[in-house]
Amino acid sequence: MKFFRRKAEPDVKLEESLEKTRRGVFSEISRLFDRATIDDDLYEELEMLLIQADVGWDVSQRLVEELRQRVERDRIADPAAAREIVREEMIQLLEGASRNRTVKILQRGVPFVIMVVGVNxxxxxxxxxxxxxxxxxxxxxxxxxxxxxxxxxxxxxxxLWGERVGVPVIAHAQGADPGAVVFDAMQAAHARGVDVLIVDTAGRLHTKHNLMAELSKLRKIMQKQVDAAPQETILVIDATTGQNGLVQAKEFSNAVAITDIMIAKLDGTAKGGIAFAVAKELGTPISYVGTGEKATDLAEFRPETYVDSLFFGSEEGF
Ligand SMILES: Nc1nc2c(ncn2[C@@H]2O[C@H](COP(=O)(O)OP(=O)(O)OP(=O)(O)O)[C@@H](O)[C@H]2O)c(=O)[nH]1
Ligand SMILES: [Mg+2]
Incomplete structure (x- = not known):
């Protein structure tokens, strides 16, 4: 069976969760282009707003520079056309990271192991x-x-989450060896013919060498039972921590082989540009976004939908 990413939730969900973001800096970015002409002020204000939106200094500069070049090259005079270029550039940037996505295969009888890591x-x-x-x-x-x-x-x-969503949880007592928990879980998953095993990990500070050692030990334990495990290692990033969170995520991804990124708490930020900085800096595909505190508050990440939700929202449709 192919393990492919299908649309799990209507886009309306992502759109709603980005309401705050859209009302924030991105609406200002969009409004920037409601002027009569393209001038230097436009570029300057755009760069400033992008930085404010958590897009990051490097990426903001790059987006503005590319806009400037295309406007000059194609002799564009209409600000609305310039806005369309920014939209395209943003989508391209996000798609660049998505290209690294690997096709994942779900095999019958072999647990697909997902290790979830990230800072506290x-x-x-x-x-x-x-x-x-x-x-x-x-x-x-x-x-x-x-x-x-x-x-x-x-x-x-x-x-508690296991009870709520109706899935078994393999757990030992506090202070137990996480390696033993993972070992038991791998055995149980095999024995019960489980398709997907998701492993929670400690979020103690990334700077702690012992956390990284623990994560690599967990990988080895998984691999003793399933060669390819963990087939997915998801790094969770908190959208509300901005550039600071990105620095931590970077250090984390230097130490652990990350396959996918989930940006959590996207509903809680008026900025939302963190996805661009993440795509550029980590080069790892963003696969999911968290849009609230409920178990159903997850959306698959799609560059075009994301950018359009930021800029336009429901009135423009998808
Ligand atoms: N609004 C919102 N809140 C979220 C989202 N994801 C998680 N939270 C909240 O963030 C807080 C921390 O979430 P946890 O899932 O406990 O985070 P954790 O990384 O497991 O934390 P540690 O185990 O302490 O490292 C909780 O209050 C969650 O309800 C999201 O997508 N949106
Ligand atoms: Mg936790």
Whole structure:
């Protein structure tokens, strides 16, 4: 069976979650082009707004520079056409990162293992519940592993989510060896013929060498049972932490082989440009976005839909 990404939620959901973002800096960006002519002020204001929107300094400069070049080259005078160019450039930038996406195959009888990593409090555990619900919608059986044994509350939280979405959770006591939890979960997943096993991990600071060592140990334990595991390693990034979160994510991705990115809490930011900075800086495909606190609040990430939601929202349709 092919493991491909299908639209799980109507776009309306992503659009609604981006309401705050759209009312924020992006509406200002869009309005910038409601002027009569393209002048230097436009470029300057655009760059400033992009930086404010968390797009990041490098990416903002690049977008503005490309706009300037195309306007000159194609002798564009209409600001609305310039806005269309910015839209295109943004989509292209996001699609550049998506090109690194690998096709994933779900094999019968072999658990598809997803390891979820990220800094403290970014939304890992909640995202796991969302991913469980997401895979269930494709008719896949799901199991969770409480690999964050650092805090008792973390185990309880995962168990609660397991009950809510109706999937079994393999957990040991607080302070137990996460490696033992993962070992048991791999065995249980095999024994019960589970399709997708999602492993929660501790979010203690990325700077801690021991966390990285722990994550690589978990990988080895998984690989003893399934060669290709973890078939997906998702780095969760908190959209509300802006450039700061990006720095942490970068350090994380230097230490662990990340296959996919999930941007959580996208509903909680008036900026939203973080996706562009992430795509450019990490070069890892953004696969999912978190759009709220419920298990159903997940959307697949699609560059064009994302950019259009930022700029236009529902009145323009999709
Ligand atoms: N609004 C909103 N809140 C979210 C989203 N994802 C997670 N949260 C909230 O963010 C907070 C932290 O989420 P957790 O899932 O516990 O984060 P974590 O990374 O597992 O945290 P640690 O285990 O402490 O490292 C919780 O209050 C969640 O409800 C989202 O997409 N939108
Ligand atoms: Mg957690």
């Amino acid at each position: 409090g970014v939304g890992k555990t909640t995202s796991i519940a969302k991913l469980a619900a997401y895979h269930q919608r494709f008719g896949r059986s799901v199991m969770l592993a409480a690999g964050d044994t650092f805090r008792a509350a973390a185990i309880d939280q995962l168990q």
